Amino acid sequence: MTAQKTKPSPSTLSTIKEWTTSMKIPKLAFVFLLVVCLVVYLTYVKRHFESTQMSKSQLEQLYKSELHKRPTSAEVVSEVFHYGIMFDAGSTGTRIHIFQFQSDPNAATKLGSETFKAIKPGLSAYADDPQKCKEGLLTLLEVAKKTVPPDQWGSTPLALRATAGLRLLPGEKATHLLDTVKEVFSKSSFPHRPDSVSIMDGTDEGVSAWITVNFLLGGLHGSDVPTVGMLDLGGGSTQITFSPQDEKTIQTSPIDYVTSFQMFNTSHNLYSHSYLGLGLMSARLAVLGGVEGQPVGGGQELVSPCLAPDYTGEWEHAEVIYTLKGQKAGEPIYESCLSKVEKMIYKRVQKAEEVKHMEFYAFSYYYDRAVDLGLIDEKNGGSLRVGDYIAGAKTVCKNMEASSGENPFLCLDLTYISVLLQELGFPLEKELKLARKINDVETSWALGATFYYMESLHRH
Structure with a gap:
């Protein structure tokens, strides 16, 4: 029997058509969603790739920048710190200066830091018993050991330079003191030579102070910064040092006034x-009528017109006590004192014409007396003209006609300073700079003497 084919009913066809139509919609949605995902994915990959490339570029630049900032091994090796130790054995105390230097073969030597400590009294106080000075020296050496790294003790030069205090002692007593210092130094951890301990002469003191000032101002190392002159007024001597720019200055100066190094x-x-004997204290004694190191016998007094008429008192200088008295009222004090000062200094000072045109720094008693007058700040220093010392002297001396005031010697000291500067060749309108420190470093001779000593070690 043959099976008969049956046709779907109309209702069945409608159902199939609806199902087929409903299946087409999800397929289109799926295709659309797939396309969107592909676009998003490609966009993400592209941006991620660009971001990765940018980060890599930034990292490379940062790396190069850090490499540029970091010192090379050669630069690290070239930055060498070393030290120098200088003892300043003055009349009133002994001071240690420990200087740290930074050396670079491609640049000028720089001063890194300074360690300073002072003790009293000076070495000269132990003239009759030199062994007693050892304790103070050992105390200062301990400061050096705490400052200088132990691995550099053996390469750090040690020196002592004595000034006025030992110059005034009899030769034998001074020698015994210096021998004691050498004995202490020989047992220290720092190297020294036979010439490490000595008495500094006045010229070396002036040159060393000149080196200090010009190093701190940047006038050494062959730079374009011009050097400045230096004036120092101590108690027993006074120094003037400058670098002549005029050949005539060298030709017309006494041979022992010119030095090279x-x-x-x-x-x-x-x-x-x-100028030995023209320091402020020695000059004061000479103007008052006394003689260095010689007491006035028989209870006699030194009578001077540079003191207030009502003044009587005692003054100690170089371990000698002098009895002083003011001259009876008569002529004005300034004019009378000026005459005494001019007679004392007459023809004792060499005039240098070139100083009129050079910049000069002045220290020590030049500085102190300017502070006493209120012309400069005690801490920061300042500038003044030679004529300011004269005006100050006239005012102080005039006031002393009524009373000696707190400082009975101020009239004499200011008068002497003003005359000394003029005798050295400075006109009244000449401006001087006064400084106790330059770039926070003391303007003493110690730094210059340290450089000078270290240079001599290198030459040998």
Whole structure:
């Protein structure tokens, strides 16, 4: 029997048509969703790739920048710190200066830091018993050991320079003191030579102070910064030092006023002289009528017109006590004192014409008396003209006609300073700079003497 084919009913056809139509919609949605996902994915990959490339570029730049900032091994090796130790054995105390230097073959030597400590009294106080000075020296050496790294003790030069205090002692007593210092130094951990301990002469003191000032101002190392002159007024002597720019200055100056030396691979010719006996205290004694180191016998007094008429008192200088008295009222004090000062200093000072045109720094009693007058700040220093000392002297001396005031010697000291500066060649309108520190470093001779000593070690 043959099976008969049956046709779908109309209702069945309608159902199939609806199902077929409903299946087409999800397929289109799926295709659309697939396309959207592909676009999003490709966009993400592209952006991620660009972001990765940017980060990599930034990292490379940062790495190069850090490499540029970091010192090379050669630079690290070239930055060497070393030290120098200088003892300043003055009349009133002994001071230690420990200088840290930074050396670079491609740059000028720089001062890193300074460690300073002072003790009293000075070495000269132990003239009759030199062994007693050992304790103070050992105390200062301990400061050096705490400052200098132990691995550099053996390469750090040690020196002592004595000034006025030992110059005034009899030769034998001074020698015994210096021998004691050498004995202490020989047992220290720092190297020294036979010439490490000595008495500094006045010219070396002036040259060393000149080196200090010009190093701190940047005038050494062959730079374009012009050097400045230096004036120092101590108690027993006074120094003037400058670098002559006019050949005539060298030709017309006494031969012992001109000195030459080499430092930092540069040669320097200097006009430098120390006037022994023209320091402020020695000059004061001479104006008052006394003689250095000689007491006035028989209870006699030194009578002077440079003191107030009502003044009587005692003054100690170089371990000698003098009895002083003011002259009876008569002529004005300033004019009378000026005459005494001019007679005392007459023809004892060499005039240098070139100083009129050079910049000068002044220290020590030049500084102190300017502070007493209120012309400069005690801490920061300042500038003044030579004529300011004269005006100050006239005012102080005039006031002393009524009373000696707190400082009975101020009239005499200011008068002497004003005359000394003029005798050295400075006109009244000449401006001087007064500073106790430059760049926070003391303007003493110690730094210059340390450089000078270290240069001599290198030459040998």
